[in-house]
Amino acid sequence: METITTRLATLADMPALLQFEQGVITAERPYDSTLKPDPVNYYDIELMIAAPHIHLVVAVLNGEPIGSGYARIQESKHFLNHPQHAYLGFMYVLPQHRGKGVNNLVMQALKDWAVSQGITELQLEVYYDNAPAIKAYEKSGFSKSMIQMRMGL
Template sequence: MPELVVRPMGQSEFDQWYEASTRVLAASQVAAGNWSAEEALTLAHEARRALLPDRLATAGMLFLVGLLPDGTPVGSAWLGLTHPRGTPNCAFLYFIEVDEQHRGTGYGRVLLTASEDAARSHGVRSLELNVFGSNTPAIQLYETSGYGVVTQQMRKSLDEQQS
């Protein structure tokens, strides 16, 4: 695996991550057809405030940053030590991302492994996540890391006439 230092985020790193990841959430939801472009950023901020009322200090949440040995940040991860739907003894990976210029280098796998280790160190026995169906590289990472489909949500556009 490539060399990467993974550690908890500091406050300034969190503040930058919070804004950037909220924009990523908004764009992802628009691309998936879940939110309109006009309302996406507002809805993303509402979703973040609901899950992170105390931001970095929100109980049960862990925020990790991945850094090259020279201190260059390459990615981040956010996990909750309790599952949002109450699944017992299961943490939830809300967000993991490697900066675009560093993708395809193995850093995502390092961040994922560090997230698993962090959950395990808190006594959690499993980790669950959601991934958009169009995110093929992430799906491949998760499958090759031992993740399996637990539930699957599917959608069909009815705007186009089917022949």
């Protein structure tokens, strides 16, 4: 049986993390016509590794990263009952390792860190039509909250 674990990402993981970032962009491109053409990047990964308010983890199998995710502590809107929340992003699993519970392991590591930081609320964004991602997040305990709407002018 394969043992998959999670750990903090390091600069040594940069090649894999850059690959995962492009995987996220490729997966999201069909849902967002406003994304710039390639090459495009979403994240400052080196900053994410170093920042104390961001917890970037990788899922590892046989010493190799196979998935990622981060939690970033943010200030919440002043009218909410939690002063801060952890925003989750960069959720990615290599296609050949999907269906093995990797996303749940990453989510649990992020939840554990958020709780250790005194955070009581997790949030993330997912494209409305991205049914596989929505299903995965609901499986991890998330529920739909709000729909963001936009209009190009």
